[in-house]
Amino acid sequence: MSSAAFQILIDRTGPTVKLSGDWTSLTLGEEAMGLRAALRETSGPARIALDNLGRLDTAGAYAILRAIHPSPAPAAAPDRPDVARLFDLVRPAIEKEEAEAGAPNWLYGIFDGIGRGLYAFADEALRAAAFVGQLISALGRTIRHPSRLRGISVTRVMETAGADALPIIMVMNFFIGTVVALVGANLLSSLGVSVFTVELVGVAVLREFAILFTAILLAGRSASSFAAQIGSMKMNQEVDAMQVMGVDQFDALVVPRVLALLWMMPLLTFAGMISGIVGGLLVSWVAMDMSPTFFLERLQQAVPARHFWIGMSKAPLLAILIATAGCRHGLFVGGDVESLGQRVTSAVVQAIFMIILFDAIFALIYLQLGL
């Protein structure tokens, strides 16, 4: 293989281009555009001499014909029928290219992008509203006819999304409890009131951290898996098959997941609270010589039970937010792998965003109520 080369000779009759070497996609290199640039600087139509041309493919034929456009294709030697065939194949496509030209400019691209973005946003909002409506009516149907509920699906989701998440939720909340106790002990002992560590751990874990971190972990763990499960069923046309059979996709896919998470979330939060407090208790014991009995007694006296109920009261709403974010994005998956990845990501991001947002709203409401 020799690389492509050309030489331009100018005499009285005009420029002549002598091509040599192999003009193929592998040997063209920079000459692909070089010939076009060189011919733009010469005046008048150029003659093309193909005598020394080696191998030629569509890339080479395109480079040559595009450079001399709109002159007709040069005549190939009679012993090179392949060259003539390639010119015949490529030439019509270049003429079509000319007819289709008029590429949109960059300004068009910007407005095109803005318009598409707005449309996609509005479309998404509309579909999300429709999803909520369908979910509410499906839940209503399930309440009126409890026999429609798919018990096996519910228990399976309770196991995979709930029970299987128990160890990680307990470990995580344990560490949250230890961190709160350590930071609190450090700060409060400098003020000489290190006993308040108990209140700090109790209020923080019961009221905010247990529910918040359990919800965030479930968003990462379950919202993503709901979206991926339903999304791949959608890609595999399983969802379509259900619809054709008369199986309601909300009854079969969404309601069991929502109910299972609704049931498991308070239980997981409760487990998270316990292990958070155990974490705080251990730190107080080891770092501050506070006996576990004293810690628990003080916890009962100083931390009112309303903090526990405030924490628990957020569980149902956050469970619904997580499950619906996962199921909704799963059902919105299009036909391709790309959209599956996108939807799983959005499910998790939106679930976490909603968790934080609603936690803040809860905090404001309870503050106004003076709780």
Added chain:
Amino acid sequence: MNAPVSLPPPVRVRGLRSAFGDNVIHDGLNLDVRRGEILAIVGGSGTGKSVLLNTILGLKRPDGGQVEIFGRDVHDPSAEAQVERRTGVMFQSGALFSALTVSQNVEAPLREHTSLPDDFVRELAHLKIKLVGLMSRAADLMPAELSGGMRKRVGIARALALDPELLFLDEPTAGLDPIGAAEFDQLTRELCDSLGLTVLIITHDLDTLYTITDRVAVLADRKVVATAPVAELERSDHPWIRSYFNGPRGRAAQDAGRRNERTP
């Protein structure tokens, strides 16, 4: 091309044995593809057509025997890059990269294997897209936005990106309507003639066999039992070949093939 007669055949399979555990798929299979021909491989379901294709492409290691492409063993590491550049494959459902646009899909092999300038690569990709009969508007679409037929055309455009000498088509007309399938067959024949391609087709489509193939290799009894033009295979007395070509569908395709010959 001015190919000397002594060049090795594009594909040469000798004594191939493939097995999954105790299940022997091929035993002593021989196959030659001649330069410039369109050869189809047919066979019943489960006779290992796809396994044979994967073995020829080097995706699966043979359990015995030899597979050569252009005279080089497909599993010789030093030959790999060369074989990749000289062959193109269209997979059954296109196997387009779903994260890339149509144009980027066609550009991918060019960017991988050549040092062409960016602008030229883009223009060349658009050229290939037009050569397979798509509008250049299609270049900016994502694979998910294409119909099945368009996806196959993009698949063949990508397979042809580097101007390979040898093209593999896996069930090119499966899932296409008869009109689309006929157009696709025509496209294959035209590209084969104008680019001097050698084409190996895996197919079930009797119409494809009758309209565009030069020879047909029949897989049965774990080997290639016959390789011949369709007209000759019709006269074969192998039981599977007889029932394949002389069943109701086979006869309909024969009639259609003859009609086509009379009114080209």
